[in-house]
Amino acid sequence: MPSKTFMGSVSSPKVDLVVDMGSPLLNLTVDGFLKIGTVAAAKVVVEETYHVVKRGSVSKHNLEDALKKMCKEGAYWGAVAGIYVGMEYGMERVRGTRDWKNAMLGGALTGAIVSAASNSKGDKIIMDAITGGAVATAAEFLNYLT
Structure with missing residues (x-):
């Protein structure tokens, strides 16, 4: 039985903006x-x-x-993204290595900071830190897969 296949690719334009803050x-x-x-x-x-x-x-x-x-x-x-990226980079510099743990720690700190800035208290800050760390770690692992 004859069959037909379709092959192609979709790409989007890439825009790079460089801001040098020193x-x-x-x-x-x-x-x-x-x-x-x-x-x-x-x-x-x-x-x-x-x-x-x-x-x-x-x-x-x-x-x-x-x-x-x-x-x-x-x-x-x-x-939120700026805080996360800064925290992850800071973790990399402090720890002296580049791995998934930086994402986890950066995500957890970002979750806690954003939660505290939103006037959350106690357990809510802890839960948001856990969520931030989990999401950042999952994103990092998914990034390794692709």
Whole structure:
């Protein structure tokens, strides 16, 4: 029986932005902030576009709300990413090695810092630290697989 196959690839354009802050720690932190902040803002654009299509109309008020959400989400997730990247780099420098443990420790510290900054108390900070460490470690292991 004859069969047909399809082969191809999909690629996206790569955009590199280099910001030199004079320190590798600051460079990585700002890079993480900008990249993840942009992703978060783009997520809001897609969500708001969906809502506009669903409603069938758009207003100046909707656009202003969408812009505020983009800025808020971009700043929040950019800050979280910046803290994480800085913590992971700091762990690498302190420990003198580059392995998954840096991701785990950086994620745990980031989870604790973000939780504490959100006025969480006690057990919530610990749980968020555990979650941050687990997510960062899982992401690091998945990164090794690809």
